[in-house]
Amino acid sequence: MSLLVVGSIAFDSVKTPFGERERMLGGAAVHFSLAASFFTDVRVVGPVGDDFGDEQYEVLRGRGVNTDDIEHVEGGETFFWRAHYDYDMAMAHTDDTQLGVFGEFEPKLSEASQNADNLFLANIQPDVQRGVREQCTGARFAGLDSMNLWIETARDSLVQTIGGVDLVFLNDAEIRMLTEQPNLVRASREIMEMGPSVIVAKQGEYGAALFTSEGFFALPAFPLETVMDPTGAGDSFAGGFLGYLSSQEDWQDEATLRRAMTYGSVVASFNVEEFGTERVSRLMREEIDRRFEQFRHMTALEAAPA
Amino acid sequence: MSLLVVGSIAFDSVKTPFGERERMLGGAAVHFSLAASFFTDVRVVGPVGDDFGDEQYEVLRGRGVNTDDIEHVEGGETFFWRAHYDYDMAMAHTDDTQLGVFGEFEPKLSEASQNADNLFLANIQPDVQRGVREQCTGARFAGLDSMNLWIETARDSLVQTIGGVDLVFLNDAEIRMLTEQPNLVRASREIMEMGPSVIVAKQGEYGAALFTSEGFFALPAFPLETVMDPTGAGDSFAGGFLGYLSSQEDWQDEATLRRAMTYGSVVASFNVEEFGTERVSRLMREEIDRRFEQFRHMTALEAAPA
Numbered sequence: 001m002s003l004l005v006v007g008s009i010a011f012d013s014v015k016t017p018f019g020e021r022e023r024m025l026g027g028a029a030v031h032f033s034l035a036a037s038f039f040t041d042v043r044v045v046g047p048v049g050d051d052f053g054d055e056q057y058e059v060l061r062g063r064g065v066n067t068d069d070i071e072h073v074e075g076g077e078t079f080f081w082r083a084h085y086d087y088d089m090a091m092a093h094t095d096d097t098q099l100g101v102f103g104e105f106e107p108k109l110s111e112a113s114q115n116a117d118n119l120f121l122a123n124i125q126p127d128v129q130r131g132v133r134e135q136c137t138g139a140r141f142a143g144l145d146s147m148n149l150w151i152e153t154a155r156d157s158l159v160q161t162i163g164g165v166d167l168v169f170l171n172d173a174e175i176r177m178l179t180e181q182p183n184l185v186r187a188s189r190e191i192m193e194m195g196p197s198v199i200v201a202k203q204g205e206y207g208a209a210l211f212t213s214e215g216f217f218a219l220p221a222f223p224l225e226t227v228m229d230p231t232g233a234g235d236s237f238a239g240g241f242l243g244y245l246s247s248q249e250d251w252q253d254e255a256t257l258r259r260a261m262t263y264g265s266v267v268a269s270f271n272v273e274e275f276g277t278e279r280v281s282r283l284m285r286e287e288i289d290r291r292f293e294q295f296r297h298m299t300a301l302e303a304a305p306a
Numbered sequence: 307m308s309l310l311v312v313g314s315i316a317f318d319s320v321k322t323p324f325g326e327r328e329r330m331l332g333g334a335a336v337h338f339s340l341a342a343s344f345f346t347d348v349r350v351v352g353p354v355g356d357d358f359g360d361e362q363y364e365v366l367r368g369r370g371v372n373t374d375d376i377e378h379v380e381g382g383e384t385f386f387w388r389a390h391y392d393y394d395m396a397m398a399h400t401d402d403t404q405l406g407v408f409g410e411f412e413p414k415l416s417e418a419s420q421n422a423d424n425l426f427l428a429n430i431q432p433d434v435q436r437g438v439r440e441q442c443t444g445a446r447f448a449g450l451d452s453m454n455l456w457i458e459t460a461r462d463s464l465v466q467t468i469g470g471v472d473l474v475f476l477n478d479a480e481i482r483m484l485t486e487q488p489n490l491v492r493a494s495r496e497i498m499e500m501g502p503s504v505i506v507a508k509q510g511e512y513g514a515a516l517f518t519s520e521g522f523f524a525l526p527a528f529p530l531e532t533v534m535d536p537t538g539a540g541d542s543f544a545g546g547f548l549g550y551l552s553s554q555e556d557w558q559d560e561a562t563l564r565r566a567m568t569y570g571s572v573v574a575s576f577n578v579e580e581f582g583t584e585r586v587s588r589l590m591r592e593e594i595d596r597r598f599e600q601f602r603h604m605t606a607l608e609a610a611p612a
Contacts, residue, residue, distance in 0.1 A: 087488045182393045184511070185529045205490070206512035209526065216604050218526030220515065223491045258607055296607050298522050301564055 002041040003246040004113050004139075005032045005239075006132045007122025008102055009046040009070065010079040012276060017087055018228045024276030025056050027079060028122035028145065031232035034280045035239025035267040036120075037063040038288055040246035045069045045113055045132075047101040049076035059281050069113050076101035089227050090204055109135045118246045120238065121165065123147050126158040133164045141251055143167035143242050145234070151177050163195040169238045171202040172209075184209070185216070198257065200241070202234050210261050214254050219261050219299060222269035222291065229275040233268045236280065240267030266291045308347040309552040310419050310445075311338045311545075312438045313428025314408055315352040315376065316385040318582060323393050324534045330582030331362045333385060334428035334451065337538035340586045341545025341573040342426075343369040344594055346552035351375045351419055351438075353407040355382035365587050375419050382407035395533050396510055415441045424552045426544065427471065429453050432464040439470045447557055449473035449548050451540070457483050469501040475544045477508040478515075490515070491522070504563065506547070508540050516567050520560050525567050525605065528575035528597065535581040539574045542586065546573030572597045 010027030014020060029046045036042045043066040048056075052072070060067050077100035083092040105128065119139040121129040123146055133142055142165040150158050151174060158178070162168055168191055172184055181187040188199040188211035199211040207220040241264030245251040248260075266288050273279050316333030320326065335352045342348045349372040354362075358378070366373050385408035389398045411434065425445040427435040429452055439448055448471040456464050457480060464484070468474055474497055478490055487493040494505040494517035505517040513526040547570030551557040554566075572594050579585050 089488070182395070183531060183533070185531045203512060206509060207524070207526075209529075216529045218513070218529075218605065220513075220524030220526075223515075223522045223524075225489060225491045227489070255608055262607060299524065299605055299607060301568060301602050301605060302561055 001117040001140075001246045002043060003036055003118045003120065003243060004043045004045065004116035004136065005029050005036070005120045005122060006045040006107055006129075007032065007120075007124055008079050009044070009048050009052070010081055010102075011051070012231060013080075013082040014229055014231055014275065015084040016089065016229050017085070018226065019275065021229075021275045023080075024278075025059055026081065026232060026276055028232075028235045030060065030277065031235035031271065031280075032120060032122055032239035033060060033065045034063050034277055035236040035264075035271070036243030036246070037065050038267070038283070038285055039240070039243035039263065040118075042066065042243070043069060043113055043116055045071070045107055045109065047071045047073050047076070047079075047105045049073055049078040049101045052078045059277055062281065069110050071107075073101040073104075078102075083231070085230065089230050092231065107132050107135075114138075118242065119143070120242050121145070121161075122235065122238075123150075126150050126154050126161040130157070130161040130164060133161065141166040141245065143169060143238065145169045145238060146174065148174055148177060159194055162191065166196055167198040167200065167242070168196045169200045169202060169234070169241075171204070171234070175199070175201055185211070197252065200238075200261070202237065204233075207265060208237065208261060210257060212254065212257060217254075217258050217261060219265055219295070222265060222295065223298075224269060224273065227272045230272050231276065233272050236271035237264040237268040240264035262292055262295050263288070266295065307423040307446075307552045308349060309342050309424045309426065309549060310349045310351065310415075310422030310442065311335050311342070311426045311428060312351040312413055312415075312435075313338065313426075313430055314385050315350070315354050315358070316387055316408070317357070318537060319386075319388040320535055320537055320581065321390040322395065322535050323391070324532065325581065327535075327581045329386075331365050332387065332537060332582055334538075334541045336366065336583065337541035337577065337586075338426060338428055338545035339366060339371045340369050340583055341542040341570075341577070342549030342552070343371050344546070344573070344589070344591055345549035345569065346424075348372065348549070349375060349419055349422055351377070351413055351415065353377045353379050353382070353385075353411045355379055355384040355407045358384045365583055368587065375416050377413075379407040379410075384408075389537070391536065395536050398537065413438050413441075420444075424548065425449070426548050427451070427467075428541065428544075429456075432456050432460050432467040436463070436467040436470060439467065447472040447551065449475060449544065451475045451544060452480065454480055454483060465500055468497065472502055473504040473506065473548070474502045475506045475508060475540070475547075477510065477540070481505070481507055491517070503558065506544075506567070508543065510539075513571060514543065514567060516563060518560065518563060523560075523564050523567060525571055525601070528571060528601065529604075530575060530579065533578045536578050537582065539578050542577035543570040543574040546570035568598055568601050569594070572601065
C-alpha cells in the first residue's frame, strides 16, 4: 500500500534550552514522510525553491521516500521558519516566517500521486486541502491536520474539507475551538458528525486520545527525561499512525487503530529526542518495536514483568 | 486494615456552568473519606464548628466512615469556601475563604487514630502534617497531598514532611514548582530522592501518572460528557487510590499500584458528575467495578471486545 502526503517542506531554525540549529530540513510533509516510511511506501508532494538540494533530498530518499513529485519552483525560496522554545517546551514561539514558494502552492498531482492508496493532507489552507482530496478519488482513507489560523479565518471551508476525510488530527484546543464546545468528548462527536469516523486529539506531553464510533482510547506520551526539540512531534505522530494504518488491511478495526496510536507515539517520542530530523533519519525499525513494547508495558493495567 | 485521613472538613458554595449549590458538605478529608470507604475502614480527623450537624455526620456515617475523632470546636465555625468555575472547568476561582476552626487546627490524635494501619495527610500546613505523621508511628504507609501555597511559603518544611511519607500526590505544576525542574520524569525522581517511593502526578482532565522505582504508568481520565463540579476530584482520586491500597497485603506491588490508580480515577470520575458529595454518597460498589472494567477496556492496547 502507498501513502501520499501533501504539505509543507521547510527549512527550520530552532532554538531550545538544549541548543540551536540553523536551517534544518523540516516542514510537516517531511516529518510525516520520514515517520510513515517505517511502515509503508510514502510519496511526498510539496514545493521547494532553489535553496533545496541534494543534501535535503538525500534525507528523504535515505528513508525510501518517493520524492518524484516534490515541485521545484525555479527562482523561488523554500518555506522558512524560525522559532524558539522556553523551558516549558509546550509552545513554539515563532520569530520569523517566510512562506516563499509555499505561499503560491497549488498542488496538481501526477497520475502516480492521484493513484495513491491512502492520503494525508498536512496543515495547509483548507481550500487547497480539498482540492487535493478531490484529485485523489480512489484513496482508501484520507486524514487531515489543520491549525487555529484556519479555524479562525476559513472555518466554513475547513468544515467542508473535514466532511471529505476519514481521520482528523487536531490538538485538543483546536478541537474545542472548531466546535465551540469545551467538553472534548462532545466536541469530538460533533466533528464526527461532520463526516470523519476517527478523531485523534493530540495532547502534547499528555499524549493523545482516540475517538471512534466504538469508543475511546488514550495513550500517554512516552516519558522522556530530555525533550530536545518538540518541532515536528505532531507530524511524526500522524506519520507513524497513518503509515502503520496504510500497511493494514482493515484500517478501521479498533485494535488496529490503537496500535496506530502507539506507533505514532513511538515515532514522535524519538523525533523530539534530538533536533529536526536528526533522530528519525537514523532510526531503526527494531528501536521502534522495542519502544512499542515499552508502551505496552507502561500502559498495561495488569503490569507485565518489567 | 484501617486508613486514617487528617484534613479539612468544610462547607463549599460552588457555582459552575451547570448550576450552583450553597454550603454543601465538602473539604479534602470528606471527599477522601467517602472515596476510600468503598475499599477499607476509614477514620477521619478534622475540626468542625457549631454549624456542623447531624445532616453532615450522616453523609459520612452512611458510608461507614468512623467520625469519632472529628473535633467539634464549641463556638467555632466550620471552614467555608466559595468558588466558581468557568467553562474550561480546569481551575477553581476562589471567591471567599473563611478558615474558621480550621485556622487553629492542631491535631492531637486519639489512641485509635494513632494506631491506624495506614495514613493520609490531606493538604494542610506541612508542619501540621509532620506532627500528625510523628504521632502515627506504626502506619504501614503514609501518603500526602499539598499545594502551591506551601511550596511557596513553607518549602523547607514541606520537603522535610515529604521525607517522612511513602506516597506523594501533587498535580504536575506543583511537582515542577517544588523541584524547579520542568521535565516531569526528572522532577518526580527528584521527589523520590527526598524519601517517598511513589509519586502520583495528578493531571486533571488528562488523568494521572504514576512514578515508582520500577517505572512509569499513566491513566487517562474517564471520558465524561458532563463534568458538573470538579471540586474534590483530586481528593476522591487519592481516597480511591489509598483506600484500595489499604485493603491490599502488598501495597508496593506494581500491579497493585496500577489498580489503585484505576480505582482512584473511577471514584474521581463519579465525584465530578454531580455537585459536592451528591454522587459518591449514593455510589454503589458494583458501579465502581463496572467503570473499572471500562477503564481496562479503554486503555488496553489490544482492544478487548466492547
